[in-house]
Each structure stands twice: as C-alpha cells, then as structure tokens.
Amino acid sequence: MKKLIYLCFAVMLVSVTKTTIAQQRSFVDVAGLNPAIKPGDNFFLYVNGKWNDTARIANDQSGVGSYSFMNIPQKRLLQSILDSVSKSNNIAGSIEQKVGDFYASGMGMAAINRRGYQPVKPILTRIAAINSLPALLKFIANEIKSGNNSLISFGISPDNKNSSINIAHVYQAGIGLPDRDYYFKKDSSTLAIQTAYKKYVRTLFQLTGSNAAAAGKNATIVYGIEKQLATAHKTNVELRDVNANFHKMAVEEIAKSQARIGWITLLANIGATTDSIDMAQPAYYQKLNALLKSVPLNDWKIYLRASTLETYAGTLSQGFINASFTFGQALSGEATQKSRKQIMTENVDAYLGQALGQLYVKRYFNEASKKRVLALVNNLQKAFENRINNLDWMSDSTKKKAKEKLYAITKKLGYPDKWRDYNQVQISRATYFENVLSLNKNDYRYQLAQLNKPVDRTQWGTTPATVTAYYNPSFNEVVFPAGILQYPYFDFAADDAINYGGIGMVIGHEMTHAFDDQGAQFDKDGNVKNWWTKEDYQRFKEKTGQLARLYSTFTVLDTVHLKGELTLGENTADNGGIAIAYDAFKMTEEGKSTQKIDGFTPDQRFFLSIARIWRVKTRDAFLRTYVNTNPHSPAMWRVNGPLMNFAPFYRAFNVQPGDKNYKPEDQRVKIW
Template sequence: MKNSLLLFIAFLAFISCSKHQGEKNVAITGIDSTLRPGDDFFKYVNGKWYDSVPIPASQAGVGAGMFMNYPQRMRLQGILDSISQSKNSAGSIAQKVGDFYASGMDTVTIDKRGYTPIKPLLAKIEAISDVPSLMNFVVNEVKVDNSSIIGFGVLPDDKNSSMNIAQVYQTGIGLPDKDYYFKSDSSTVAIQKSYKKYLAALFQQTGSNAKEAIKNANLVYDIDKQLAVSHKTKVELRDVLANYNKMAVTDLVKRHPNIGWTTFLNNLGTKTDSINVCQPAYYDALNKLLKTIPIANWKIYLKANSLERYADDLSKPFVDASFEYTKVLSGQAVQKSRGEIMANVLDNYLGDALGELYVKKYFSEDAKKRMLILVNNLQKAYAKRIDKLEWMSQSTKQKAKEKLAAMTKKIGYPDKWKDYSNVQIARNTYFENVVSAATVAYQFQLAKLGKPVGKSEWYTTVPTVTAYNNPTANEIVFPAGILQPPYFDNNADDALNYGGIGMVIGHEMTHTFDDQGAQYDKDGNLKNWWTKEDYAKFKSRIQQVINLYSTYTVLGNLHINGEMTVGENTADIAGIAVAYDAFKMTEEGKGNTKIDGFTPDQRFFISIAKIWRVKMKDEFLRLLINNNPHSPPNWRVNGPLMNTTPFYDAFNVQPKDKMFLPKKDRITIW
C-alpha cells in the first residue's frame, strides 16, 4: 500500500474514413425507451444492464474500463495454466513464466513456510541501531521495489526530455492519500480503523501478543500521519512546474544531513550530480523526523512497511489480513481466485513475457492496421479543429499543430520485448521469485540513469485494458488489451468504432493539450509555447470545466473534485468532439441510414455510453471519487455530452430535459 504509483494518463487517435471490408452491423440492445435520452443518457443506454447485472463477489465492480481486466486475467490464466504444465527448457521465457505461476499456485508450500521467507528481512530491521544503518536498510529495499520512506525512480527530465534523470517523490503512508488521516466522516473513520486493525494483525502473525500488536499499529499510524502532513494533495500534484525541482546532490546533502544523500546514492549504485525532488516538503519533513522519532519506533514502522509490502506473498493468514483491509476500502466481498491473483502477479513482474504470449493468441494484425488508420484520421480531424478555434491566435495554432503532428503512436505491443534473462525462477520458492523479479525491475530502471530516453519503452503491459499519454515523449499508447469490444470491433460499423475507440483516441490526444499536457512542447519538454493572451484564454476555459464538474454529485451529496479531475474531464469533452468530427468524414457519418432504428449519429453517441458501462460497489466508487483523476462512469457520459451540441440534435434534447445546458454555457476548448 505504501508504494507510490507513477501514472501516465493516456492519449489516443482515430478511425477509418471508409467502410472496412467484411464489415458487419453490431446490434444495439438494452436501450430503455421509456426514458428521455436528455434526462440521463447513461441510464437510457445502460440502465437495464445496470439494474440486472450482478457484481462478481471477487470484484469491486463489473463492466467496461478497468473491470474488463477481470476477463483479461481469465485469458491470461488460461495461458499460464497451459504453459505451467508443459515441459520447458531451463532458462527459457516459458520456463520462467510457467514456474513462477506454478510456485504461486502452490499454496500448500506457501502456507507451510508461514512467514519464514521474510524473517531475514525482519532480522535486518531489528539490527538497525542508528539513522545511518536505518537509511542503509531503506536503500536496500529500494533495490527490490519497496519505496518505504524514499520513493526513487529514473524517468525523463521534464525540461530535457531526451535524457533520463534520478527522481524522488513523496511516499511513506499506508492509507490511499493524506486526506484519509485528517477527515472525520464515518466512511473515512471506518477505513482508518480497518487499516490499524490490519497493521495489528500483521504484528500478531509475526509473534506479538494482541496488546503489543495494537500498540505497535497505533505507533505506525502516528508516524504515517506525521509523514502525511508534508504530502501534497492530489490537486497540488497536478501542478507539473511545482513538481519539478532539480537540485544538486551537494545542495541536498547540506539540506538533508540526516538522509545522507551521497551515501544513499552510492549504496543504490547511482552516479549522478543532481536529483529532481518532486515534493521537497516531504523530504524536508523526513529529514527532521529521522531525528525526532526514536530509532526503536522507526524499526517498528519499517517492520510494518515490509509486512505490508509482502503480505500477499506470504501464507494465508497474511493474505486474509490484507484482504480484510481491501474489503473495507473497495467493497469487494470475497477474495479473488488464486489463479486470477497469479495472473496479475505475472502481468506485473514478467509483463512483456506474458504479453508476447497474449498477442500470439488473442491479437489480430488486422486490428492493429485499422487502429492506425483511425488514429491518423483523428489526428487530421484534430488539426482542422485547431484551425477553427476562435479564441486562439494564428501563431499558437501553428505551434499546437506542430505538436500534434510530432505525436508518436504506439499500437498493440512494443517493437522490442523486455529481457528477463536475469530473473531467477524456481518452482517451489514463490517469495524468492517475487524478490528476484522485483530486483531485476529495479536494475532495469537504474540502467537508464544518465542515458538517452529509450523511445521504444512502454509503461503498461500489453493485455491491460487501458491507454495512456506520455507527455515527455509526446506519445499516445494503445495496448492490445483495449482493442476489443466495446471499445473496438474490427467487424463493427464506423459509428460504433468512432464512438468507442475513437472517443478514447480523441481523449488521449487531448491530454497533450489539457491543463498539464499543454505545458509541454512538441519535443516533450516542460517549456512554454503559448502567447500570454492565448494561455490566459485557455486557463479560463479550463476553469469552466472545473466549475461545471464540481457541481456534479455522487452517492448523495459527495461532489466530484473538479480540480483533481479537470484533465480527464477536458479530455472527455474534447475527445468526443474530435471523434465526432472524424466520424462525419466517413461514408456512414455523411449519410442518414438507420441501423436497428437508430441514425448514424445516434449509434455514435450510444457507443460512447456503452464504453463507460460500469457498475461498482459504493465503497469502490467512494474510493474512486477521493483518489482517481477520472470522473465516475455516468459523468464520463453525461458530463461531456451536455457540452456536445450534435448530441442535442441527435436526440432532440430540449430545455426541459435534465441534461440541457444553454448553448452559451456549453464548453468548447479544442
């Protein structure tokens, strides 16, 4: 729970201008014709499904988006079941993947070992005697992908995007965000209690009595909270300039004598004269706390951190304790099957190896070719929209189009797969397999330090249902996982594909021009390319998005955080607009032939609603509202469509309808 995640949020392109050979009409079903489309379009399209579909007990939700990764993991599990039962030559990818999976499926051996695998690590913590030895332990954990109190990574320099630099970011807390430590509403208090209960259970499983375990849990929580004070909020983390603080190591040594940056970097195996300290306030606070918090307390904290990091890799009592906390956070009723868990583990640790096997079995090269046509067409439509902007000057339009034209598109799978030859896998040592894979992942990252950025690297695995935009590379990425219904269907008519994957492509493209992406130039550098007047106009339109979405409510009176979600909401609004323009370039889009009783435009907008067809537990929805930069699924449909005039025309939306916004109030940015 304490590992901070670096997320790149995606950016896509667009669809075919001509009918695809062999195209079929995909039927639209489940429409609730008793409802007015302009009152709640999400419910009009998805209501019957939503009211009847059950959420699997092992999941926090069902439907499209992230929840499509559940059936994806079933596919991966099928691959893994097969390969783990085959005879594979030693050292081959098949052997590593198959034996890693088999070791994790062998719960009898895992349970028999109890917490024996982690005892050497706990002994190292017990041997800590002062701050230098504490920091030595911390750096050794960084080497196995455990951030503990220092979050370290190697990423492109925001102001020199062709080179990789060392970066550190805030970390150290167990709850999802700093606000969880300071809110007092009943839902948050329940999560706080569950987290403390989880910590106490971990201590009890490693030998503490109940009283001592509770005491230790409260101590860890208190340190967490002291660290959380210095954290930036999720809204503050959106300020890309404020999160760029490249500092000389010599200056950091003076600023943070207790952290001991020179020794830390030497032990890490890095050679660098500077670090980007993304959130300096955290490291200022950590430097002080290393002295004010007794070493004995830090040792208890680090034990908890290590147990949290590896709880799901140990015996059943640890896995059960972890799940009890997950259940309160997400509302998930029962644990996932061991096969699904292991499919996810392999996807995390040997993702390219598993992705290569997935592509061979499930991904069509025809789909890749058609997807590239879609992306290219959306790119053309976007350029035309930029030309027509009334609020932007000609000089800024030219810069925007240059950035759009320079965009790199990655579709399906990488040109080069990662090398896992250094990962050591044995069939009966699951815990050690995890550590070996994590160690190699760190070595892969460290090897990039001070070197040119590799243009072929992907930051997601191929089977994952996602897409992302990487601003420092000015690239948009669409893995094979998302190139399936309801997003993309190689046999579907253009209306459905433009409304589905076309909207996603337009969404991802717009991330290049949202409140964050707009601050990067065509080469991926954090560098202004706007006139002062145009940027002021752009910011005023961004504020309109913030203001509008802040009025939307979920779960009673819980509001969407308009500031935290502004990038995604901007991308949704513009993504639909550019996808629609691209659709109108196709033969179907130019015509008015009905299919299943719906016009081409109606099918386009229905497809948009279907790709966000999601139902989730209230607990998970609350978690999403508080932490995720995306709006809830219903507002990813209704919110942007309220600002899309062709939607009003397609479904005859009138002033009396609940989704109606006067034309002057509809937001257009791109």
C-alpha cells in the first residue's frame, strides 16, 4: 500500500463563446434515453442504455466512454503536440526538445528492432556475474536507482504520524501477477491468467537465447518464487487498513531481525541516509529474508533475469512488446495492440508528464475555468458543512473537528503552481532505452532528495492533462487537473444542474474521501491521528459496514460480485459526493426553480448528468480484473448504488416500491 491517493476523474476546455458551445452541444442526450427502462429499475441504463447498445470498443482498447476512457481522445490532443514538437527545431535543453526527442526516440522502431535485447544485455550480464548473497543484494540496490524494482519496493513520502516530514518506506513487492490472490484462486478465468503469465515469462527467456526446454524450466522457477512471496502478501482489502500498514522501525532493529537482507548496507547502496524506515508490510520482508536462505542463488538469478526483462519489455524490440501485450490481453481483453504513436504518447506523459503538461496547458486550457470550478468547490464546502451540522449520529465535539478538517483542505486546480524541473535529464533521439534509464534515474534522484526533508505540498500526484481527480490524505488536498475540466464533467455553457451533477459530484466525491473509512483516520494536517470520540467512531464504523455489505450484494458478471470491503472508500465517496453536490446545487437559482429544460426539471437534469459522466462500456475480461483489483465500483454501480440510497432521486423520478432498485427508507445507507 503505497501513498494513499484516491484517483477518480479530468478535462480540456477550448476557448470558444458560450453561444457557440450551446449551439453545438445538447447537454442532455434526450434521444439517447431509453424509456423502456424505468429509472427506478436501472437508472444507469435508462440514461445510457441506447448508447451502450451501439457503442463499439476499439480493438486496441479495453473500454469506451467517459471516466478514465476519456483519456483516449485526450491522448489524441497530446499526440498532436508531440507530432509537432518532435518535428520542430527546438532549443537544446528546452522542454520542447526533451519531450520531442524522447517521443521521436520511441517512434524509431526500426532502430529499436535492430538493437533487439542488446540494450538490456549489460544488466543481464551483471546478473550472470552474481556469485554471493551480498552481490545479489548489491545488484538489487543498484537497480532500484534505475527504476528496476524487483524484490524491494522503496519510496519516499510523508510520515503517517508526522506529515510535515518525508521518510523512507518499503512495501511488499516481488510478484508479476496483479495481486497475491491470482496465485491461489482456482476458477477458470484465474487459471487462464496464470497460464498466460507463465507463457509470457517463458517467452522472455526464449527471446534472450534460451531454448524452449530451458525457458520452460526457468519460468517454473520464477513462478514458484513469486508464489512463495505471494503467501506473505496482504490482500487488497487488508491493504486498506491504514494503521496495520504503517510500521516505522529503527534500521538497526530490522537489520538484526532480517539479517540476510542486510538493510544497513542496502540503504547505503541506494543512497538513503536514515536511521528509521516504515516497513509497511513486515511479513513480506520476513518471508523474503527466509527465502534468501532457502532458495538457491542460481534460482534468484533466474528470477532477477525475468523481473528485469518484464520491467523493460516495453522498451525493447517488437518481440518483447508482443509478448507483453499477449499476457496483457488475458487481463484486459484487448484484441489488438495500440499504435506506436498511442504507446509513445502514454510513455511521454508517464515519464515527462509535467513537461508535456506545460505544452498542453498553453495550447488547450482556458484559465477562466479555474475560477468557475473554484466557486463550485467553495459552494460544495459550504454544503458539506451544513450536512455535518445536521448529522444525527455525530456529537458536537467531533463535528467541530470534522469542520476544521473540511476547511483546511487545500484546493489544486488545472496545473501546478511550480513545474517539475527536468534539467538533469539528457535525451537523445537515437537511444530510446537509454532515455528511459536517464528518466528513471532522474526520478529516483528527485525522490531521494526529499528524504528527511520538509514535505513540499506544492507537488502534484498526477499530470495536468489526465482525466482524473484525487484526494491525498497526507496533504489533506483535493486535486482537479486540467484534464477533467471538460464536458461531460464541466462546461462553461452548461446550466448549473449539469455542472453540479458533473464536476460537482466529482468535487463532492473527493471531499468525502477526507471522511471515508481511510481518510477519516487522518487529521486536518494529514497525520494519522484520532479526532473522533469513541462512540462517534463506532457509529461511523457501523454505517460503513452497512455500505460494504450493500455493495457486496451487487452482481457484475455472472456470479462475480462486487467486493464491498475493497470498494468501501470509493463507495463512501460516491454516496457522499452526490449528496453534497445536490445540496450545493439547491443553493443556486436553478436549483431553487422548477423550470424545465428539454422537458426535465432541474433536479432531473442533475441526476441525468450524474449518470452521463459514468457512461462507460468495457470488455468482460477487463471488468473481471477490475472487480478483483480496483477500489472503485464499475460505472453502473457508481450510479445505481448511491442513487438507491438517496431520497431526492426517488422524488425526482417517482421511484416506487416494486422498482428493482427501490429500497425502503429504513434500509437506505446514509453516512455523510
């Protein structure tokens, strides 16, 4: 469980007049509504059913629609920037030069294919030369500095108990499947994924010179080691326990209890000067320490070879890319690979995101949208305060602390005030692999420089162009990048019902994360510290338990149910976000009126907007993986789940007993 950040949503807003936008777009897709479906039976399909029946998922994608899939058209905007700057005569050392040349280096597949696996050969040679346990651990440490993490996942972020200081953290690692359960489940879909993964590892060995028999034997060794490591991994649900995943320990202490890992030497080798470290999941490192004795050294070398090839497969020749894609198909269901332009657009955003973000903001972002969205954020804050004041299950003393935290939330909109510096990065158009290494090393130096230093609260955890949003409990902040400030989430020309049901719901969702089952354990300064009375927290736990049980009843695919405990934080935020956004909407002039637009009342338009922002269609393979690993509920249940608990929705669409999603009032879950 790395740094807790709740990712959810983002937008581009082209600067055009309100009249022009209004003429071009209908904010409610009236023709797309399906009157054959009662709103109380399935509101998601009532609003999106006709679209869902006709929408086609591209062969190189796992889904289509809003939410994260809005990043597909978003990346076309980024691609247009990259196509332009990669062909320009840029000033050496400028962000345009770095971005353009990195993109061009990755587009040169002819050169990449000629090199085969030569770029990674020096690393494989170093693995082959390992002749002792200390040499093995020194290799692991050196590779951490290059972004090649295998058995140890190292990071730097705020101290849970003192959020003003950055400390070192280590997390469970070492496995190639999505999470530990994939090694132990016996259902047919999981077994197919296991088979695909073993084939992938076997193929990587063959691509680097092993014959079929040796590659198969080596893949079995790798999988066996990973499965042993997985036995000590916590489940996705267990990782949600904030206190159970924070163990700040003296380095001298863990050096004695896990002597084979050699923590003092390892930390010195990665340049981390510290006398303490947060070992988030100690059981994993205890298991690793034991396996370093029981697993033969040669088997560890085989494991490290596979792990290294998996890390760099996407940066090598087409055979490695094909192998990686084939394994990924088992998880995503995608039929064909993305184009090289798509892949490189994603890679530039991943490696040079704030450099590319600067170019994106200059070209596409309307600065006036920041002011408009900030007003919505402030209105939702007031609405949230009112809801806290009116809670019947919380004492006045806890309400006071909750409101202090609410108004201490930092609001970040559009893009960072301070851009990331890439001056130390050297980029060449001719060497893609080496460019990736340079960027990885720069990123490690950037992180390491923050160890034991005051936390820089101006930092962002996402790139400006990404369609997302998040709440970070250690910073007590909500972040809405430029990417999500666009339709269907936000539009200057839209009426308040549309915007409050869109970006308003997103804002309310992120604010509620400050008070979900995890966020509620952090105080206003971002420290894990109890600010509740014992009785209030017990009542809160009872209510979140009710919500977890409700969502666990929802069926997604055949017999696959949602995991209510895994998705609890996001479901709490969805339910709270809709309620807070609705209350804020009712403060507006439109919210107080009954005037219809397109035949719908203001309240109805608010709820139609909510269903519209989750207009998503995915492949079954992707959805199955999503339910097993993602803390968010699938799109349909991000609409239907909260609305079945929300009385104003019942009134707006006359939901009655007998409707499939009707719940008696005493069975509706209300937390915030």
